[in-house]
Amino acid sequence: MxxxxxxxxxxxxxxxxxxxxxxxxxxxxxxxxxxxxxxxQQIVLQRIDTVLRPLDLTFARYEILTLLSFTRTGSLPMTKMGALLQVHPTSVTSAVDRLESQGFVERVPHPTDRRAVLASITEAGRARALAATTALNGQVFEQLGITEHQINQLRTVLRALRANAGDF
Amino acid sequence: MxxxxxxxxxxxxxxxxxxxxxxxxxxxxxxxxxxxxxxxQQIVLQRIDTVLRPLDLTFARYEILTLLSFTRTGSLPMTKMGALLQVHPTSVTSAVDRLESQGFVERVPHPTDRRAVLASITEAGRARALAATTALNGQVFEQLGITEHQINQLRTVLRALRANAGDF
DNA sequence: GACGGATATTAGGATATCAATGTTTTGCAC
DNA sequence: GTGCAAAACATTGATATCCTAATATCCGTC
Structure with a gap:
């Protein structure tokens, strides 16, 4: 660095x-x-990685964990996660591989679709996700160094850019 | 995609x-x-890569080529480029490796400092950089899909964020 | 002349994308 | 309904990139 x-x-x-x-x-x-x-992006991702490193997470894996923790059942099909997080299926596979080896996620067969695989968050995964969110909130998201007004300008402009790109 | x-x-x-x-x-x-x-960043970089792919360039290599084309002598020490473009020395090395194998850049020993290496742009490199800039200008930079006012808001806010991160 | 710092490189690990594959589901013709 | 082609799902292997750590060489200073 x-x-x-x-x-x-x-x-x-x-x-x-x-x-x-x-x-x-x-x-x-x-x-x-x-x-x-x-x-x-380089700047914020560097800060995020610095905060997440001691927790043995990357931003991509953190996003998956947090997404799962927000669902009712704590599980989602791989493809669904890829669509929500806008990442390639292969990236989902490798991220879940790693999360599974860390014990934060389990692969569960889909109840009705035998092609699909559910990623299901474990208790350890929930705890780690919460710890990571707490750290990120305090050390990154609340410390951007720009005014609240500027933060909202940023959100608004980038939402327009994302919308124009067909994101939603 | x-x-x-x-x-x-x-x-x-x-x-x-x-x-x-x-x-x-x-x-x-x-x-x-x-x-x-x-x-x-994901969105714009994807567009950039799509435009640069037919020209056999990535954004990192394009940045190096363009930076060199702006200098008086057409050459810069590797470290200097890394500092200006905010990339790791190893990234500069590997990018210059590739640019050199493509014939767009040559490695030249530094005239006074025998530790340092200059990357020097070739005529082919200049031509390719110009072609890439023309393509990017027309297909990306002039087509962001947000208003000029929003573009300037974005620049201003992100400059504040970068300044706060100690970028300049 | 010795030592700390700068410069570039190499090797290794992690991530992202692309192409191709095997399996399963879905849709459509009949 | 049946059967077949097309699409969806997840994975693997290959490739490119970036970052970290470690290394070899060279400069500048004390």
């Missing part, structure tokens, strides 16, 4: 100037916005 | 409701904002 040396100027602002200098004015703001998103 | 099935409701809004239902009100907005960032 030694890449975070402080720079004298904002690299994204510098790139935006370059875009305008090359006559790509129409794309300059969009480029800067996209690059900002990529970089912001 | 079959994960993009349209959902009936917004999963992030659903998660936010769950957070509030569990009494985690203080963290709910931040959680929703962070999750939105992660998902937005």
């Amino acid at each position: 030694t890449i975070g040396r402080t720079l004298e100027s904002d690299p994204i602002e510098e790139a935006r100037r370059q875009w305008i200098a090359h006559g790509w004015d129409n794309a300059a703001e969009g480029m800067a916005a996209v690059t900002s998103i990529v970089r912001a | 079959t994960i993009g099935r349209t959902l009936e409701s917004d999963p992030i809004e659903e998660a936010r409701r769950q957070w509030i239902a569990h009494g985690w009100d203080n963290a709910a907005e931040g959680m929703a904002a962070v999750t939105s960032i992660v998902r937005a």
Whole structure:
């Protein structure tokens, strides 16, 4: 994690100037916005991973665990989870593989569809998910370093972007 | 790319409701904002990769190529690139490995520092970078699907987040 | 001249995507 | 209804990428 040396100027602002200098004015703001998103994701995911590492979780596995803990039965078909979390079936398989080896999830045959497999959260999984959420709430989600107004602006704008991409 | 099935409701809004239902009100907005960032990055990066794939580039390699094309000499030390693009030294090494095998970049010994290695862009690299930028401008950066006002809101808020993280 | 720091690389582990496969369900023609 | 083709589900193997840790080389300072 030694890449975070402080720079004298904002690299994204510098790139935006370059875009305008090359006559790509129409794309300059969009480029800067996209690059900002990529970089912001890098920052928050790094914080999240730092918090989750002592709990032996990654963000992907945490999302699965939390999703399962919110369901009535504590279980969901693999495909359903992939659709809700927007991840590939193979990613679900490997994440559940790991969660199962950690004892946080069990694979259960689907009661009516013999193709499908349910992932079912265990008591240990529930406890770990709760610990992780508590840690993330206090150390990441409540510490973004921007104002509440800005947080809501962010949510609104990104919801528009997601909606436009056909997310929901 | 079959994960993009349209959902009936917004999963992030659903998660936010769950957070509030569990009494985690203080963290709910931040959680929703962070999750939105992660998902937005997923969306834009997927579009970028789709555009860059026919050009045999990834976003990381494209960033390196474009950065080099903006310099006076067309070359930079590896470490300097890692600092500017906020990526690990190992990522720079492997990206330059690939770019070099593609003929877009050459490794050149540093004139005064025998530890350092310069990555120098080739003519083929310049041409490919320009083609990629043209494609990205038209197909991604100018097509985000949100208003110009929203794009600038996004830039402003994320700059605050990045500044707070010590990016510049 | 020795030592700490910087530079780049290699090796190994984890994750994500793609392509292909085996199994099961579903839909449609008849 | 029956039977067959198409689609859905989960997995495996192959590939690419990123991060961590460790290593070898070189620079600069005391």
